[in-house]
Amino acid sequence: MESNPTITRIVYAVIIILILYAIYTRYRLDxxxxxxxxxxxxxxxxxxxxxxxxxxxxxxTTYSGRARDYPVNDSIGTKYFxxxxxxxxxxxxxxxxxxxxxxxxxxQGESWNEIPYYQ
Numbered sequence: 001m002e003s004n005p006t007i008t009r010i011v012y013a014v015i016i017i018l019i020l021y022a023i024y025t026r027y028r029l030d031x032x033x034x035x036x037x038x039x040x041x042x043x044x045x046x047x048x049x050x051x052x053x054x055x056x057x058x059x060x061t062t063y064s065g066r067a068r069d070y071p072v073n074d075s076i077g078t079k080y081f082x083x084x085x086x087x088x089x090x091x092x093x094x095x096x097x098x099x100x101x102x103x104x105x106x107x108q109g110e111s112w113n114e115i116p117y118y119q
Contacts, residue, residue, distance in 0.1 A: 029085055029093060034111035037100050038065075038082035038092075040075070052096070056082045057109040058089045067094040079105055081115055 041064070042053035049069035056063055065082070079100035085091040098115055 025085075025091060029083055029091065032085060032087070033083045033093075034086055034113055035081045035095075035115050036084055036111050037104060037108045038080050038094065039108075040078045040080065042076065052094060054080065054082065054094055056084070056089075056092070058084060058086075058111065060109070061089070063089050063092065065092045065094060067096070084111075086111070 036056045036058055038054045038056035040052060041055050042051075044051050046068070052067045054065050054067070056065075063084075081095040081098040081100060083093045083095060095115075101116075104116060
């Protein structure tokens with residue numbers, strides 16, 4: 001069976017566009033992102049890793065996200081930092097190695113350019 005060169009080019013173009021979009025989104029998060037307090041809402045084992053559901057508050061709105069393959073053994077309700085894009089908070093990255101210090105637990109809805117350190 002012979003492959004169709006037009007279809008192959010289309011598939012390659014789509015893959016390249018998806019890769020460029022992912023790079024662009026990560027770039028925007030790195031330069032314009034802010035950190036907010038997020039909370040674990042579900043942790044479940046799945047084939048090939050762990051699935052983590054989380055929620056966070058920003059501008060008086062609750063958002064949710066899902067992450068795969070994170071080393072989380074904590075219970076539901078544990079607070080972690082989440083990196084979000086202020087112009088589109090649906091774009092977020094869960095920060096599994098950065099638990100929120102207790103003195104910041106009540107600061108849901110606030111955001112920081114850098115993760116606040118213990119004071």
